[in-house]
Amino acid sequence: MTLIYILLGLIALLGLAYVFRLGGQAATGNKPFFRDMPFGVAFGYVLAAALLLFSVWYFFQPTETDGVPRAGVIFFRWAVQGFLMFAAAAYLFRLLGRSVGTEGSKKLFRSMPLTAAFGIMIIIVYAIVSIFAGVIAPYGQEEVLGAANIVPGGNPAIGGNPEYPLGTDQIGRDILSRLIFGAQNTVGIAFVTTCLAFLLGGSLGFLAATLGGWLDQLLSRAVDALMAIPALIFALLLITIATAWAGSASWQVTIYMILIIAVIDSTRVFRLSRAVGQNIVVMDYIEAAKLRGEGLPYLIFREMLPNAYAPLLAEFGLRFCFVFLTIASLSFLGVGIQPPLADWGTMVRDLSQFINFAAFAPNVAVAPLLAAGAIALLTVAVNFVVDWMLHKSSGLKE
Amino acid sequence: MTLFVVSVIIFVAVNALPGDFAEAILGQGATPEAVTAIREQLGLNQNALTRYFQWLSGALRGDLGVPLSQALFAGNFGATAVGTDVTTVVDQIIPRLKNTLFLAGVSAAISVPLAVTLGVLTALYRNTAFDKAMNVSTLSAISSPEFFIAYVLILFLAVLNPIFPSLSNIFPGMEFSERLTRTMLPALTLTLAVTAQMMRMTRAAIINLLASPYIEMARLKGLSPMRVIVKHALPNALAPIITVIALNLAFLVTGVVVVEVVFVYPGIGQLFVDSVKIRDIPVVQACCLIFAAVYILLNLTADILSIISNPRLRHPK
Numbered sequence: 001m002t003l004i005y006i007l008l009g010l011i012a013l014l015g016l017a018y019v020f021r022l023g024g025q026a027a028t029g030n031k032p033f034f035r036d037m038p039f040g041v042a043f044g045y046v047l048a049a050a051l052l053l054f055s056v057w058y059f060f061q062p063t064e065t066d067g068v069p070r071a072g073v074i075f076f077r078w079a080v081q082g083f084l085m086f087a088a089a090a091y092l093f094r095l096l097g098r099s100v101g102t103e104g105s106k107k108l109f110r111s112m113p114l115t116a117a118f119g120i121m122i123i124i125v126y127a128i129v130s131i132f133a134g135v136i137a138p139y140g141q142e143e144v145l146g147a148a149n150i151v152p153g154g155n156p157a158i159g160g161n162p163e164y165p166l167g168t169d170q171i172g173r174d175i176l177s178r179l180i181f182g183a184q185n186t187v188g189i190a191f192v193t194t195c196l197a198f199l200l201g202g203s204l205g206f207l208a209a210t211l212g213g214w215l216d217q218l219l220s221r222a223v224d225a226l227m228a229i230p231a232l233i234f235a236l237l238l239i240t241i242a243t244a245w246a247g248s249a250s251w252q253v254t255i256y257m258i259l260i261i262a263v264i265d266s267t268r269v270f271r272l273s274r275a276v277g278q279n280i281v282v283m284d285y286i287e288a289a290k291l292r293g294e295g296l297p298y299l300i301f302r303e304m305l306p307n308a309y310a311p312l313l314a315e316f317g318l319r320f321c322f323v324f325l326t327i328a329s330l331s332f333l334g335v336g337i338q339p340p341l342a343d344w345g346t347m348v349r350d351l352s353q354f355i356n357f358a359a360f361a362p363n364v365a366v367a368p369l370l371a372a373g374a375i376a377l378l379t380v381a382v383n384f385v386v387d388w389m390l391h392k393s394s395g396l397k398e
Numbered sequence: 399m400t401l402f403v404v405s406v407i408i409f410v411a412v413n414a415l416p417g418d419f420a421e422a423i424l425g426q427g428a429t430p431e432a433v434t435a436i437r438e439q440l441g442l443n444q445n446a447l448t449r450y451f452q453w454l455s456g457a458l459r460g461d462l463g464v465p466l467s468q469a470l471f472a473g474n475f476g477a478t479a480v481g482t483d484v485t486t487v488v489d490q491i492i493p494r495l496k497n498t499l500f501l502a503g504v505s506a507a508i509s510v511p512l513a514v515t516l517g518v519l520t521a522l523y524r525n526t527a528f529d530k531a532m533n534v535s536t537l538s539a540i541s542s543p544e545f546f547i548a549y550v551l552i553l554f555l556a557v558l559n560p561i562f563p564s565l566s567n568i569f570p571g572m573e574f575s576e577r578l579t580r581t582m583l584p585a586l587t588l589t590l591a592v593t594a595q596m597m598r599m600t601r602a603a604i605i606n607l608l609a610s611p612y613i614e615m616a617r618l619k620g621l622s623p624m625r626v627i628v629k630h631a632l633p634n635a636l637a638p639i640i641t642v643i644a645l646n647l648a649f650l651v652t653g654v655v656v657v658e659v660v661f662v663y664p665g666i667g668q669l670f671v672d673s674v675k676i677r678d679i680p681v682v683q684a685c686c687l688i689f690a691a692v693y694i695l696l697n698l699t700a701d702i703l704s705i706i707s708n709p710r711l712r713h714p715k
Contacts, residue, residue: 038624044528072558115534230648232655233670233689240674240682325543329656332545333671348545352660355549356557356564365553372546379541387537 017043090118119384133184137177142340178342190324196262201269209277317386347371498665502650505588517600536594548660592646599642603635637704644700
């Protein structure tokens with residue numbers, strides 16, 4: 001039955017598209033824009049317009065019928081409002097960047113797409129929150145407060161409490177504070193891990209590129225073998241072994257995880273830095289420096305590193321995303337960052353049952369999505385920035 | 399060859415630990431008899447090289463050993479005979495591997511055509527609003543963690559509009575359509591996770607070719623843009639597209655771990671995570687080997703397919 005409605009709607013849209021093109025041709029005196037428009041494109045315009053109309057109509061639906069909340073409408077409103085708010089904030093941020101700061105940064109902001117401005121804004125916010133988590137958070141991350149399962153939203157009528165704007169979890173810890181401390185733990189650990197991976201992979205890669213010979217062969221083959229095992233699987237295997245071997249106190253598990261993920265990800269960094277380094281090592285200025293009698297450290301740090309800066313920085317962003325997602329996934333599976341440390345992956349797993357209440361209590365279902373959304377927001381932001389940087393440095397215009 | 403090296407790595411990683419493994423798994427309160435029994439049963443009293451070749455030859459014959467949980471039980475309660483009522487690792491893995499392959503197959507069947515179609519469309523209408531919207535949404539889909547996508551899908555397709563069940567507990571002997579419905583949500587999650595990457599690569603591969611002289615020629619002949627892309631650009635862009643598809647299929651098989659846990663899907667990823675939690679080393683070892691094997695095989699297939707798809711590589715001079 002639903003299928004028939006969908007089919008009928010599609011046929012109506014096809015007809016509308018035909019009328020739209022015909023009408024456009026008639027109204028504009030057969031301008032090339034309408035004359036050369038393929039039917040598929042006309043259909044695309046009509047479909048987009050229909051979707052837009054439907055969203056506006058759906059947005060202004062009443063949020064409840066006879067006292068029963070209509071969860072679909074509420075979630076849709078939140079999504080749209082969130083999207084518009086972020087877009088507006090990014091726009092304002094870009095305006096701010098265009099008018100404040102040095103000449104160089106102003107120029108940078110002028111050429112920046114909105115997505116990249118959004119990414120930079122989110123990264124700055126996350127950095128501030130994670131550094132000053134102890135100051136911002138209203139409660140401690142391990143602090144068990146009196147009441148458990150307070151509904152997010154702070155509305156006492158539906159089980160909220162204005163003192164805990166995002167509610168509390170099953171054992172009564174404030175979700176807002178845990179989200180803020182989660183930023184510190186998850187982002188901080190991911191950042192440290194990425195730095196370690198870069199230190200290890202980058203230095204070995206440059207060494208392999210400059211020295212060559214058997215060292216290069218040895219390292220490259222070892223990296224090939226390590227890369228043949230999927231990263232998440234390998235990390236899980238190694239963490240199992242490490243915990244079975246040296247005890248499973250929670251701080252130990254975290255240390256293992258940092259080291260293991262750093263090693264696994266350093267193989268990818270090694271590949272890139274070796275490839276970049278090999279391109280640089282054959283340049284004339286390296287030859288000149290060698291003839292001058294410069295030592296290996298000078299060659300690597302003063303000649304090669306500045307020239308490999310752009311690809312390595314982009315790789316750092318991407319690598320950070322991967323590491324961050326791996327850590328979040330591991331924590332979600334229960335083998336990553338261990339409680340009582342607050343962490344977004346663990347929070348998603350702990351709160352995930354609440355999503356089943358979404359149909360009749362939309363506020364309750366928000367809790368697990370908040371933590372998962374916090375992860376997604378940061379990775380999306382970093383990816384936007386990296387995408388823009390790559391686009392800018394490659395000079396792709398087509 | 400690579401698989402052999404990987405098996406060595408996995409084995410060495412598991413066995414290069416100091417101390418006795420049997421004691422580690424039994425914990426502090428182990429009786430000496432139990433430790434000896436476990437050691438006998440796992441063959442830990444032989445040296446490492448012998449054990450490795452035993453494990454490898456066993457693996458080649460399809461015998462991956464006994465799960466530790468079973469061995470532990472046998473060791474503690476004195477049933478030393480392997481066989482009678484003890485299930486082997488292979489018995490545990492095979493049905494779950496089938497489930498996982500089914501899931502991966504369903505999501506591949508959805509995502510590959512979708513990705514190639516969208517890739518061609520975005521290449522055709524590049525730099526339009528449609529292309530930019532697709533760019534932003536695929537970038538977001540790539541970078542969101544799988545469980546975020548999974549929960550959003552559960553929220554909209556299972557809880558708010560009950561179209562699909564949120565728990566995909568399939569079991570043998572189920573009707574195909576029922577099985578498909580229950581697999582749909584995890585399959586959709588995986589589809590969202592991999593489609594974006596494939597689509598972007600398809601688009602990039604096609605756009606890279608658009609500056610070539612023969613595309614110019616086709617355009618000057620007056621062919622429609624759609625025809626230029628599908629008939630002239632796409633066949634030449636096949637090699638990178640196939641590579642990225644194979645890589646993403648490999649991701650489908652290995653990336654299922656998180657998705658299976660979210661949807662409680664009885665696949666190999668779920669088994670893997672459960673074994674990791676109870677430190678059941680033989681099962682973990684076996685799962686790891688299987689994942690690595692699939693990964694390597696798909697990469698190999700990609701290489702072969704990209705040679706087949708390119709006549710210049712097919713007929714070397």
